[in-house]
Amino acid sequence: MLDRAQVEAICHLVLEEATTDQVEVLVNAGESALTxxxxxxxxxxxxxxxxxxxxxAVQGQRLGVxxxxxxxxxxxxxxxxxxxxxxxxxxxxxxxxGLPSAPRPQPGPDPVAATINSTPEERGKAVREVLExxxxxxxxxSGALETTYTHLAVANSEGAFAYGEFTRSSxxxxxxxxxxxxxxxxxxxxxxxxxxRALATIAAGKAxxxxxxxxxxxxxxxxxxxxxxxxxxxxxxxxxxxxxLAYQDKRxxxxxxxxxxxxxxxxxxxxxxxxxxxxxxxxxxEGVPKxxxxxxxxxxxMGMVHDSRTAAHADPPVTSTGHALPAPNPWGPVPTNxxxxxxxxxxxxxxxxxxxxxxVTRFHYTNIIHPINTVFTGMTRxxxxxxxxxxxxxxxxxxxxxxxxLEALGNVKMVGSEGVQCEYAWCPPLLVxxxxxxxxxxx
Amino acid sequence: xxxxxxxxxxxxxxxxxxxxxxxxxxxxxxxxRVKNGAVESLRSSSAQxxxxxxxxxxxxxxxxTSTLTLAAVEEAAGLAVRIARASASTQxxxxxxxxVEPASGRFPAVFTENPFDVPLAERVELLLDCDKLMAEAxxxxxxxxxxxxxxEKKYFxxxxxxxxxxxxxxxxxxxxxxxxxxxxxxxxxxxxxSSHGGQTAQRGWELVxxxxxxxxxxxxxxxxxxxxxxxxxPATVTDVILESSQLALQLHESCGHPxxxxxxxxxxxxxxxxxxxxxxxxxSFRYGSEQxxxxxxxxxxxxxxxxxxxxxxxxxxxxxxxxxxxxxGYLSSRETAPAIGQTSSSGAMRADGYNRIxxxxxxxxxxxxxxxxxxxxISETKRGMYLCTNTSxxxxxxxxxxxxxxxxxxxxxxxxxxxxxxxxxxxxxxxxFWGSCDAVCSADEWQLWGVPNCGxxxxxxxxxxxxxxxxxxxxxxxxxxxxxxxDGE
Numbered sequence: 001m002l003d004r005a006q007v008e009a010i011c012h013l014v015l016e017e018a019t020t021d022q023v024e025v026l027v028n029a030g031e032s033a034l035t036x037x038x039x040x041x042x043x044x045x046x047x048x049x050x051x052x053x054x055x056x057a058v059q060g061q062r063l064g065v066x067x068x069x070x071x072x073x074x075x076x077x078x079x080x081x082x083x084x085x086x087x088x089x090x091x092x093x094x095x096x097x098g099l100p101s102a103p104r105p106q107p108g109p110d111p112v113a114a115t116i117n118s119t120p121e122e123r124g125k126a127v128r129e130v131l132e133x134x135x136x137x138x139x140x141x142s143g144a145l146e147t148t149y150t151h152l153a154v155a156n157s158e159g160a161f162a163y164g165e166f167t168r169s170s171x172x173x174x175x176x177x178x179x180x181x182x183x184x185x186x187x188x189x190x191x192x193x194x195x196x197r198a199l200a201t202i203a204a205g206k207a208x209x210x211x212x213x214x215x216x217x218x219x220x221x222x223x224x225x226x227x228x229x230x231x232x233x234x235x236x237x238x239x240x241x242x243x244x245l246a247y248q249d250k251r252x253x254x255x256x257x258x259x260x261x262x263x264x265x266x267x268x269x270x271x272x273x274x275x276x277x278x279x280x281x282x283x284x285x286e287g288v289p290k291x292x293x294x295x296x297x298x299x300x301x302m303g304m305v306h307d308s309r310t311a312a313h314a315d316p317p318v319t320s321t322g323h324a325l326p327a328p329n330p331w332g333p334v335p336t337n338x339x340x341x342x343x344x345x346x347x348x349x350x351x352x353x354x355x356x357x358x359x360v361t362r363f364h365y366t367n368i369i370h371p372i373n374t375v376f377t378g379m380t381r382x383x384x385x386x387x388x389x390x391x392x393x394x395x396x397x398x399x400x401x402x403x404x405x406l407e408a409l410g411n412v413k414m415v416g417s418e419g420v421q422c423e424y425a426w427c428p429p430l431l432v433x434x435x436x437x438x439x440x441x442x443x
Numbered sequence: 444x445x446x447x448x449x450x451x452x453x454x455x456x457x458x459x460x461x462x463x464x465x466x467x468x469x470x471x472x473x474x475x476r477v478k479n480g481a482v483e484s485l486r487s488s489s490a491q492x493x494x495x496x497x498x499x500x501x502x503x504x505x506x507x508t509s510t511l512t513l514a515a516v517e518e519a520a521g522l523a524v525r526i527a528r529a530s531a532s533t534q535x536x537x538x539x540x541x542x543v544e545p546a547s548g549r550f551p552a553v554f555t556e557n558p559f560d561v562p563l564a565e566r567v568e569l570l571l572d573c574d575k576l577m578a579e580a581x582x583x584x585x586x587x588x589x590x591x592x593x594x595e596k597k598y599f600x601x602x603x604x605x606x607x608x609x610x611x612x613x614x615x616x617x618x619x620x621x622x623x624x625x626x627x628x629x630x631x632x633x634x635x636x637s638s639h640g641g642q643t644a645q646r647g648w649e650l651v652x653x654x655x656x657x658x659x660x661x662x663x664x665x666x667x668x669x670x671x672x673x674x675x676x677p678a679t680v681t682d683v684i685l686e687s688s689q690l691a692l693q694l695h696e697s698c699g700h701p702x703x704x705x706x707x708x709x710x711x712x713x714x715x716x717x718x719x720x721x722x723x724x725x726x727s728f729r730y731g732s733e734q735x736x737x738x739x740x741x742x743x744x745x746x747x748x749x750x751x752x753x754x755x756x757x758x759x760x761x762x763x764x765x766x767x768x769x770x771x772g773y774l775s776s777r778e779t780a781p782a783i784g785q786t787s788s789s790g791a792m793r794a795d796g797y798n799r800i801x802x803x804x805x806x807x808x809x810x811x812x813x814x815x816x817x818x819x820x821i822s823e824t825k826r827g828m829y830l831c832t833n834t835s836x837x838x839x840x841x842x843x844x845x846x847x848x849x850x851x852x853x854x855x856x857x858x859x860x861x862x863x864x865x866x867x868x869x870x871x872x873x874x875x876f877w878g879s880c881d882a883v884c885s886a887d888e889w890q891l892w893g894v895p896n897c898g899x900x901x902x903x904x905x906x907x908x909x910x911x912x913x914x915x916x917x918x919x920x921x922x923x924x925x926x927x928x929x930d931g932e
Contacts, residue, residue: 040535045530046506047505063485070509174712365837400837400844
């Protein structure tokens with residue numbers, strides 16, 4: 001794979017040979033490997049090495065973008081020429097404020113050697129630990145273990161230059177019986193911090209405890225939402241709402257709501273690319289350092305994330321918070337390091353407070369129905385339990401919900417004191433009253 | 444390139460593989476995206492590389508590289524074998540592949556007008572014209588247009604002797620606009636010819652000409668604006684007629700995915716889920732009413748799911764999935780076909796680029812036409828709704844309980860299409876829903892839709908699949924799903 005010197009050489013070649021008013025180059029090079037298992041065996045096992053180089057040429061307010069996965073100089077020159085040609089064809093875009101000049105971001109955490117050097121044999125060993133747990137309880141196991149090592153660089157003609165090396169690893173473990181399932185997952189920079197056997201044990205416990213599920217009628221129930229379910233809700237809030245482009249397009253729930261109470265005062269949500277509890281990333285895809293952003297504070301809508309373009313169009317203009325995605329994209333800036341502030345409750349406290357309700361491990365296949373009202377739908381999955389008189393008494397068949405996310409956050413009665421890093425956000429569990437279930441699983 | 448691929452296969456065998464295939468893929472695309480009169484994206488991209496898939500010690504391994512040198516593909520081949528050996532440590536029985544006659548040949552892309560030959564300035568102008576027409580027609584806050592053309596070249600070689608070169612050209616286009624209520628409480632979107640990127644096919648620029656987007660720009664802008672003040676879809680149970688692009692997504696989620704045999708056998712269990720269509724149901728399960736006939740056809744001209752050979756070198760073919768309502772077939776692979784007692788793959792293994800392994804993916808999953816016209820269907824419906832153009836989708840991990848939202852619904856009263864309704868949703872259970880289908884429109888109303896964003900697998904792969912669908916009617920469907928008002932506690 002490309003090393004730092006090679007990545008920097010790509011940036012220098014593009015910056016030095018560009019002929020347009022401005023130019024930006026984004027290099028994403030790396031290695032990844034994924035071991036996937038199901039039916040108690042590894043059935044897919046893959047690895048790849050590659051790079052992606054994207055060049056944005058700017059002539060006045062005309063933009064052209066060309067990307068290639070070939071890092072050789074002749075290929076880079078061809079891509080630069082194509083981006084330049086496209087910029088010459090493009091009409092002026094009056095919305096484009098120019099490429100950002102940004103200070104150098106502070107260095108992020110070092111990449112982790114255990115992840116960089118992860119081998120197929122080590123991934124196989126981790127999977128075997130899961131399979132041993134499954135065999136002990138006659139369960140069917142499935143899941144995946146992934147490691148990635150990425151070199152990311154962004155440079156532009158206005159002086160921005162950002163470089164980082166990141167390691168990421170994630171593992172999921174699902175255990176199934178004939179009529180139930182359980183899941184646990186972990187995400188970390190350091191693959192050696194992931195305890196496969198512990199994940200398997202949690203998943204197995206859920207699967208075994210939810211056997212012989214009962215059927216429950218749809219309706220409103222008090223729910224204990226575990227972190228994976230909470231993170232699903234938070235993801236949609238970030239994508240559809242706490243995004244300055246959605247706000248400026250008037251399709252965000254934040255429109256007309258900034259400064260107003262939109263959730264329980266127990267809810268505080270922010271984005272912080274530097275927080276070590278998460279998966280730190282110190283700059284965005286325009287090379288702008290990430291700033292911590294307060295999105296919701298004690299239930300009050302506080303703000304949103306920006307890229308350089310939405311920042312320039314804000315009223316009054318602000319500076320980018322460092323949340324750009326690779327250009328061009330239709331999404332705008334997105335918070336990718338969200339943290340839901342923990343409270344003081346334990347899950348045991350939450351359960352004790354519930355007379356009759358549900359514990360939800362995670363949601364499945366969620367989708368937004370109404371962006372302004374933040375109504376989304378989806379199913380529960382991999383461990384849904386009936387709570388009666390403060391105790392889990394049975395598993396239940398999966399349920400479909402149709403629910404406003406903000407209404408749910410308005411009905412939060414307890415926030416967990418401990419959280420976990422999920423795929424898109426760090427979240428504690430929540431106790432939510434009146435969660436709306438609108439259907440049940442067919443089998 | 445042939446030399447590189449042959450070397451990759453040979454290197455894998457030398458490293459100990461009992462079977463190997465290698466696939467070179469080159470992908471180029473150009474995208475134009477316009478928003479509110481400005482060009483948001485004028486982008487060209489290319490990617491190429493080699494993926495090597497092997498069986499060693501009875502288990503799978505795969506490695507990919509974007510470096511096109513003999514040394515790099517040899518290294519990838521060696522890594523694939525090492526990975527396979529690591530996989531073998533958990534293998535219960537060795538993977539066995541159904542036989543396939545090693546094929547060779549060259550299969551060019553099929554189109555009338557090469558979309559890459561259409562000047563980019565002309566493509567930009569077309570979208571800007573549509574934008575202007577939408578702006579003139581109604582007071583909508585967001586106007587968007589999209590055009591994408593792609594060209595893929597693939598060369599596949601296997602240790603069994605297959606040598607297959609294929610090319611494909613795709614063209615996609617669409618427009619949409621979103622109206623926002625003055626108080627910000629509501630947004631409504633209408634799109635043409637469909638949502639989520641419009642229409643995409645393995646065709647050339649002739650597709651864009653046929654779509655004639657400027658002629659529809661005014662209508663969708665007016666409809667988006669009108670939807671802001673339309674009544675909300677009521678919560679009720681009624682008959683529904685699904686417009687063909689919405690029915691295409693219904694077919695995709697509730698038939699296309701559950702017939703993927705790898706999913707049925709559990710290999711997607713931890714991610715997208717499994718399937719209610721378990722092997723014991725094959726040939727004996729009533730999937731839908733007698734009106735329902737569904738096939739999987741990789742040979743349809745222009746379909747996004749069409750090809751000469753899949754990524755295992757198996758010929759593209761047609762498989763009957765549902766005949767007069769009875770479940771009759773799966774999408775399968777060389778590894779999975781024996782699990783349902785078959786001696787050959789149905790040819791559905793496809794990979795999203797050089798750096799992904801092939802998975803069982805939909806080809807073109809089609810609802811076969813019957814003999815109704817849409818006008819007859821509406822006029823023969825006493826009370827119901829006509830639901831058009833998808834906005835949201837969700838289905839459970841067995842592909843049973845689903846819920847969809849559409850951009851617009853029209854009330855049907857005594858056989859007449861009536862008022863427009865906003866925020867329409869409907870929900871149901873897959874076999875009950877298809878069992879309630881009592882009328883399917885004719886070939887005149889049948890349309891082959893492209894779905895270019897079908898997600899599956901880890902690492903995530905995006906497949907481009909097709910659905911040929913006419914409108915159809917379903918009885919007693921629950922519509923207008925909103926939050927539960929009653930306290931269920």
